[in-house]
Amino acid sequence: MTSHEHAAPVARRLLTPGVLMLLALVGAAMIFAIIRFAFGLSVATNLDQQHPWGIWIAIDVATGVALAAGGFTSAALVYVFNRNRFHSLVRPALLTAMLGYTFVGMGLMADLGRYYNIWHPALPSMWQGNSVLFEVGMCVMCYLTVLYIEFLPLVCERFIGDTGRPRLARLCARIDRVVRRTMFVFILAGVVLSCLHQSSLGHLMVIAPTKMHALWYTPLLGLLFLLSAAAVGFPMIIVESLWSSWSFSRQPEMHLLRELARFIPPLLGVYLAFIIGNMAVRETYGELRTVSPQTVCFGIEVAAGVVLPLVMLLMDRVRRSPRLLLTACLLIVFGVAFNRINVFLVAYQPPFAERAYFPSVGEIVVTTGLMAGLVLVYRVIVTYLPVLTPTSRSVAT
Amino acid sequence: MKSSANRRWFLKSLALAGAPVVCPTVEADETDGHESGATSSGTMGVLMDITQCVGCRKCEYACGQAAGFNVPPIETFDDRAVFENDRRPGPASYTVVNRYAAGESPERFVKVNCLHCNEPACASACLVGALQKTATGAVVYDPWKCMGCRYCMVACPFQIPAYEYDNAFTPQVRKCTMCADRIANGARVPACVEICPKECLIYGRRDELLALAHDRIRQHPDRYVEHIYGEHEAGGASWLYLSDRRFADLGFVAVPAAAPSHLTETLQHAVFKHWAPPACLYGLLGAIMWLSRRPDDEPKTSPAVPTMPPRLKGAVS
Ligand code: SF4
Ligand code: SF4
Ligand code: SF4
Numbered sequence: 256m257t258s259h260e261h262a263a264p265v266a267r268r269l270l271t272p273g274v275l276m277l278l279a280l281v282g283a284a285m286i287f288a289i290i291r292f293a294f295g296l297s298v299a300t301n302l303d304q305q306h307p308w309g310i311w312i313a314i315d316v317a318t319g320v321a322l323a324a325g326g327f328t329s330a331a332l333v334y335v336f337n338r339n340r341f342h343s344l345v346r347p348a349l350l351t352a353m354l355g356y357t358f359v360g361m362g363l364m365a366d367l368g369r370y371y372n373i374w375h376p377a378l379p380s381m382w383q384g385n386s387v388l389f390e391v392g393m394c395v396m397c398y399l400t401v402l403y404i405e406f407l408p409l410v411c412e413r414f415i416g417d418t419g420r421p422r423l424a425r426l427c428a429r430i431d432r433v434v435r436r437t438m439f440v441f442i443l444a445g446v447v448l449s450c451l452h453q454s455s456l457g458h459l460m461v462i463a464p465t466k467m468h469a470l471w472y473t474p475l476l477g478l479l480f481l482l483s484a485a486a487v488g489f490p491m492i493i494v495e496s497l498w499s500s501w502s503f504s505r506q507p508e509m510h511l512l513r514e515l516a517r518f519i520p521p522l523l524g525v526y527l528a529f530i531i532g533n534m535a536v537r538e539t540y541g542e543l544r545t546v547s548p549q550t551v552c553f554g555i556e557v558a559a560g561v562v563l564p565l566v567m568l569l570m571d572r573v574r575r576s577p578r579l580l581l582t583a584c585l586l587i588v589f590g591v592a593f594n595r596i597n598v599f600l601v602a603y604q605p606p607f608a609e610r611a612y613f614p615s616v617g618e619i620v621v622t623t624g625l626m627a628g629l630v631l632v633y634r635v636i637v638t639y640l641p642v643l644t645p646t647s648r649s650v651a652t
Numbered sequence: 653m654k655s656s657a658n659r660r661w662f663l664k665s666l667a668l669a670g671a672p673v674v675c676p677t678v679e680a681d682e683t684d685g686h687e688s689g690a691t692s693s694g695t696m697g698v699l700m701d702i703t704q705c706v707g708c709r710k711c712e713y714a715c716g717q718a719a720g721f722n723v724p725p726i727e728t729f730d731d732r733a734v735f736e737n738d739r740r741p742g743p744a745s746y747t748v749v750n751r752y753a754a755g756e757s758p759e760r761f762v763k764v765n766c767l768h769c770n771e772p773a774c775a776s777a778c779l780v781g782a783l784q785k786t787a788t789g790a791v792v793y794d795p796w797k798c799m800g801c802r803y804c805m806v807a808c809p810f811q812i813p814a815y816e817y818d819n820a821f822t823p824q825v826r827k828c829t830m831c832a833d834r835i836a837n838g839a840r841v842p843a844c845v846e847i848c849p850k851e852c853l854i855y856g857r858r859d860e861l862l863a864l865a866h867d868r869i870r871q872h873p874d875r876y877v878e879h880i881y882g883e884h885e886a887g888g889a890s891w892l893y894l895s896d897r898r899f900a901d902l903g904f905v906a907v908p909a910a911a912p913s914h915l916t917e918t919l920q921h922a923v924f925k926h927w928a929p930p931a932c933l934y935g936l937l938g939a940i941m942w943l944s945r946r947p948d949d950e951p952k953t954s955p956a957v958p959t960m961p962p963r964l965k966g967a968v969s
Contacts, residue, residue, distance in 0.1 A: 295820035304742060304814045307802035335937050337944040368800020368815065368823040372780075381780040381797055385917050388803045389779035390924075439941065447934045451923065462777055462807045462916045465907055477919060606811050606905045607740055 262346050262641040264413075265503055269638055273502070277627040277634075284624020287617040291365055299617040305605040306612040313599035314622050315362025317456055318592045319355050320395070321484050325495070326352020326402065327449035328488025332518070334442045341511060343644035346409065347499065348492050350633060350642050353402040356395065358629045365621060387458045394452030401445045407434045413640050454481040460598055469539045470553045471602040475529065482529055486522040487591040489515050490564075490584035497581050499643060507577050516574045516584075523565045523587065530557060552593070552601045560590015695770075695789030697858035697882075697890035698830070698845060699865055700763055702902065703875065704852030707735070707749055707761035711844035711853070715747045715765075718834055718843035738903060741765055743816045746828040747844060752902050760895070762902050763844070763853070765828035766791060766812045767882055768890035769911070776913030777807035782825070789858060789890040790830035798825060809886050809907045830890065858890055865894050887911025 291299035302309050325348040332338050333345050364370045375381050376392040383389050411427035411434075414420065457480030460467055473479070493512050500507040534540050543550050564586040573579040600612060614622075637643050709729040716723035721744050735751035747765035754760075772791045775783040782797035783804055800823055805813045816823040831842035839846070841855040854861060862883060869876045881893040885907040895902060923929055 293820060295818055295823065296815075297817035300817075302815075302817060304740065304805070305811060307805035307815060331937070335941045335944070337941070337946060339946075366801075368802070368817075368819075369795075369798055370800070372797070372799045375780045375797060375799055378780075383779055383781040384924075385776050385913065385920060386779040386803075387916050387920055388777065388801060390920060392779055439938075443934055443937050443941065446937055447930055450933060451930060454923070455920075458916055458919050459803070460806070461919065462773055462912050463809070464912060464915065465809050465905065466806075474915060474919065603806075607738075 262343065262409075262644045264639055264641055265637050265643055267503060267638065269635065274631065274634060277631045280620075280627035281624050281631060284621045284628070287620045287624075288365060290617060291621070296366075296368065299615065299621075301612060301615040301618065303609075303612070305608040306603070308599055308603070309366075309612060310596070310600070310614045310618050310622055311362050311366040313596045314592070315366070315625055316359050317595040317599055319359040319362065320453065320456060321480070321487060321591050321595055322491055322588065323352040323355030323359070324449065324453065324484040324488040325491040326355075326488075327446050328485060329492055330405075330442050331446050332489075334439070335446065341515060343508070344492050344496060344511060344515065346642045346644075347495055347637075348488075349402065349405055350409075350636060351491070351495060353399075353406050354629050354632055354636075356399045356402060358625050359395070360399065362622070362625055387455050387462070391452050391455045391459065394448045394455065398445060398448040398452065401441050401448065404434060404441050405438070405445065407431070408438075409640050409642060449484075450481060453484040454478060456480050457598070460603070463603070466603055466605050467598075468542075468549045468602040468604060469537070470534075470542050470549060471598050473533050473537055475533055476598070479526070479529055479533070482522075482526040483591045483594060486519065486526045487587055489519050489522070490587040493580060493584045494588060497577055497584075499637070503643070505645070509575070509577060509580075512577075512580060513574045516568055516580060519584075519587070520565055520568050523561060523568070527557075527561050527565060530561065549601055549604075552597050556590055556593045556597055560586060560593055564590070695787070695858050695890055696830070696855065697768065697789055697861050697892060698842065699854045699856070699861040699892045699894065701852045701854075701868070702760055702762060702893060702895040702897075704850045705749070705761040705763065706850050707732075707751055707759070708849060709734075709749050710847045710849065711763055712745065712747055712749060714843040714847035715828070716745060718831060719746055719829075721745065739764075741812060741814060741827065743814045743818075743824075743826045746826065750903055752897075754897070754901060757897070760897060760902060762893075762904075764903070765844075765891070766830070767810055767885075768828075768830050769886050770889060771887040771911035771913050773807040773809060773886065773912040774804035774813055776917060777803045779803065786832060788830075788832065788835070790832040790835075791827075792829050792832045793825055793827065795822070795824045800825075807912065809912055810905060858892070861892055865892055868894060884909040887914070 287299055296302055300309055300311070329341065329345050329348040333341050364373060367373060376389055377396065408431055411431035414423050414427040415431060417424045454477035457476035457478070460472070461474055461476055464472055493515060496512060497507050499505075543554070564583040567573045567579065567583040567586075573583055710726070713723055713726050713729045738750045739748040741748055741764055747763055749761050749763050752760045752762065768785075768789055768791045770785075772783065772785055775781075775785055775791060778798075779801065780797045780799060782794045782799075783791060784794070785791050800815075802813075802815055802825070804825060805811075805815060813825045813827045815825055831839065831844075834843060835841075845853040845855045854864070856864075862880065865880045865883075869878055869880070875896055877895055877898060879895070879899060881895070881899045881904055882889040882891050887910065893899070893904070900906060
């Protein structure tokens, strides 16, 4: 049963037109980042006294964390539930999670007014255990560390047996041995930490009951966040896998992805059940009778982002076709991303607001730049480190 | 000594309750510089009797002076044009006075500032404890701790904390401090209370202010609505308001009596009760990992796969 193909660096030219475009986006974001750090948030953003949070929190942080869920869901599937045939999907998911959280941190730095104090929650003298944000901060910090540790073996593998650099090779071998012996501790910790902060991210808005639209406000917001994160993990892995197969002109790993897609409907179904159950218990369905930006957004979020892909993925035909599978998975990714934007921005209706919040050019450019940067670094890392498993032939499982 | 002063002041309040004009500056014979802190059990607060306010905006001036803001000369505060639009406290003003006219009835003025909640949502939200409810009742801010995440602004149900978005390097959260520094330095009352010519602002122990307010309502049911804003809102606040009009018509937000911090703190403490839920989840996942292990399934060649040492069981429990 050791027929797993080895993950290997991708032998491809790095500077393609696509990469150049990504570089341009990152460059533009850097200009606006400089403006933000030199002249302050008022110059770079559309935030105001009523809208303290914009897309840097809703997208860069909240959506970023949700879409990095592939890391903990794949780790849970392969290592906790021992579905080893999906093993080749773990490394790309781990890399995405690691980069995702790193970029969450960078987005947060841009948003924090006193970014140089970002380490304060680590000081016991400032611990404030009543704060949900404290828990989010601590868990994210710990999880990021866990992700880096989980990633170490990939880096070590690159240098083990490197005869040109025997010292480095020996060091890597030693690190690799230690990390692999203790890896299960970190894998379990990673899953627990993920469950904790994915749900706490939802708890954040529970403190503002009078400002939140009834369609989204519920004390169960944390649970809904956790369920949606769990549901979006595999679709993210599928999207990434198909996307990298195409961009590296490889055969998509359909035999695996089709199998993986079978786990999605139950996860998505539980999420949908809780959305509906919550509406029924809190009797918020009446809100849907009126047409407002909020009700429209909620309708799109649930119909296009949850119900439609759920129905699609129940069909074998969809799971077999790369294109349809990609469509369904993209819909789920959209649904969860839109949910985070809705909860943090659309549902947030503060009193005394003079105008609605809409992101500034600077906010949008920085956000797209961060995404482009993530893709770029991903591209560079798979070029040099053994992350992706070549699949020109099908892998026996 | 302090409490006796309060009692005297309180009795005076009651005696004068028929004509609700109460000297806000208490007895002048108090020589102890620090007498106004909450040396007795109750926290301090301010009662604003909206029926007494003439909208002179002197409190805005005094507050700006006390807080060290760049304030224009006091004459400029006579300008009534500012009443055209409702204003909000901001990064350069801890308090503003708004006017509310309603047809025939006389115009009313409302001074807006932080209410210094008994269980402040802002302080519960702050992840580094930069906002704290002090023993005197004031909710104060420590910029050196603050990260500038602005979660406090999300959390405050009264939409009070303001942010210095213009400041690129050392932005602060700004809101009324109930003059905590001033009072620690010996002032007997907050700057806005001191300057108020109509004595519609009264500084004192919260429980006594509440008693006074209830007493006024009881004695003049025709003059006041039966609602003391701040008595129960969001778990109660140090700052209290008496009015002859519905608070909803005077720019006050309707806030339920439950403190918002209870909602999140209940969840938070349930998830972390004795660390049991995270530890149980860890143990459960560890058990599943152990039980679902198929020895022949372990690809020996692939790194990042946990090798399962025999001591796993002990380690995860
Ligand atoms: S009014 Fe707002 S800012 Fe003031 S103490 Fe209450 S929650 Fe905090
Ligand atoms: S902005 Fe500062 S005071 Fe407000 S919650 Fe964040 S760290 Fe605390
Ligand atoms: S109590 Fe002090 S800080 Fe608050 S409004 Fe009055 S003068 Fe300003």
